[in-house]
Amino acid sequence: MKRIIVCLKQAVDVSQLKVDPKTSQLLTASAPRKISDFDKNALEEAIRIKEKLSQVEILTVTASAEDAKPVLREALAIGADKAYLISDPSFQNVDTSGTAYILTEAVKKIGEFDLILCGEASLDSFSGLVGSRLAELLKLPLITSVRKITLQDNTVIAERTLEDVYETVKAKMPALITVTREINQPRIPSLMMIMKASKKEIVTWTATDLGIQQEKIDAKIEVVEVLAPKIERKKIMITGENKEEIAEKLAKALIQEGVAGR
């Protein structure tokens, strides 16, 4: 029996994010939430491992100041066996350091495991630090940016995508792996799977349940402001009678801009 823990972030759905036109502030509080895309790839990979090896239990862990249960229901529908939600209002301003600490305490309480899978980065903040921090706190071998995973007995073999090479790396389990979106195409749960998931368990823990020390989740960095980037583009639409005319006008414009010369 192998046990895989998948870390899931409840992220802001950035494709549905709106900006306050007056202040340029992002309206993150009211934006819909979803499982961070990369984490879905991590979950999908855990399910594929389970499909190959059978005897595998998939647990998900989520740390959030919000009630992430609806999002976790989706994870259970996709194929996780059990979800853990560590939720506490005191998590409101945690940064990657605090999140990794909370996840560490949760993993310790869950107990034995063979593999922890995380997305390489989150959809919304896109920091890409939590998985690595978690590996460090749990003193686990870490393999990042992984696009292929193979398990052999107690060893994990993973293929990483680096800037200029693919690198195949071996580590003894337990280990922590962060995956890229390249690794797989996550499945969409069927109605049957969604119905089955309602019987699965979501375990909820608070900061107190895990003995979280407040000073360890105090933010070490501070977001001063989050503003929509200013887009100052000319937005000139080029039209014409036919494609030749359009092409000639565009070519002329580019040469005048001084960007098309050789």
Next chain:
Amino acid sequence: MSENKGVWVFSEKYDIMLEMLGKGREIADKLQTELAAVLIGRNVQEKAEELIKYGADKVYLVDNPALECFQAEAFLSVLHDLVANYKPEILLIGSTKNGKPFAARLATRLETGCIPDCARLDVEEGKLTGERITYGGNAIAKVAFKSKPQMATIPARAFERLEPQDRSGEVIKLDVKIEEPKTEIVETKPLETSGVNIEEAEIIVSCGRGLEKKEDKALLEDLAKILNGQVGNSRPLAEDRKWFTEWVGLSGHKVKPKLYIACGISGVIQHVAGIRDSKIIVAINSDPEAPIFEVADYGVVGDLYEILPALTEALGKQLQ
């Protein structure tokens, strides 16, 4: 506790180290402190002298046969020991695929914060702030530190290297205990890439979902050839259709050419975040509602299969 001081830079990629020294010099001067580079490797003494020419006041040199290639645990133990001993105020790490997890682990060991992928750094009232793209390209976050050392990771080409100068500095050779690795590299093979570095391209002609077949990229290649540019593509063509291994966008290559021509690219925010530093953006798309037009300097509503050959021909004539 003694006070932290000095600006340090480290990357396992030498080019990024030089770029960070350029920015590091400016920060160190503002803070009236020293700039140091950490150089780890095998037989790298000569490079230590060069780092001084590129702006470093000090180079902490750890030269050891066991450190020839980047290995996370070994390099972590070296850097952790140095930082714990010399206590820099600011530590900049190159944000590569190896460098970022490395920075995250080092920050964890040092119990400090880390701001990833800062494309801008500023000093305000003696304190460092970093700016980074967040919310999938929807926003720029300005972030400050509440812990020391102040750590940030810096993407390649975010800053310019200085012209090398004849200046003097100190090379401090150190011997450090090296930790045993927890992972083993069994094989490396080159990425099946086009062989060109698109992040350095001056002109990019790029395609998205509007491209019907992989082979049709030839249409873009024809235009790129006339312009002496490179051809790129958006994420779906790589990750969904598996036609290519690389892509332009927030999660792929961030580019800053003088001309970016987006053909059949709808312009999702993640793609736009990867091209926002382009000087001129041209959008060609058959859908007049495509969001790419909102971020383009010049837009053409039309079929890329018609417009591209016509544009190639027109430019060919006009550039003669």
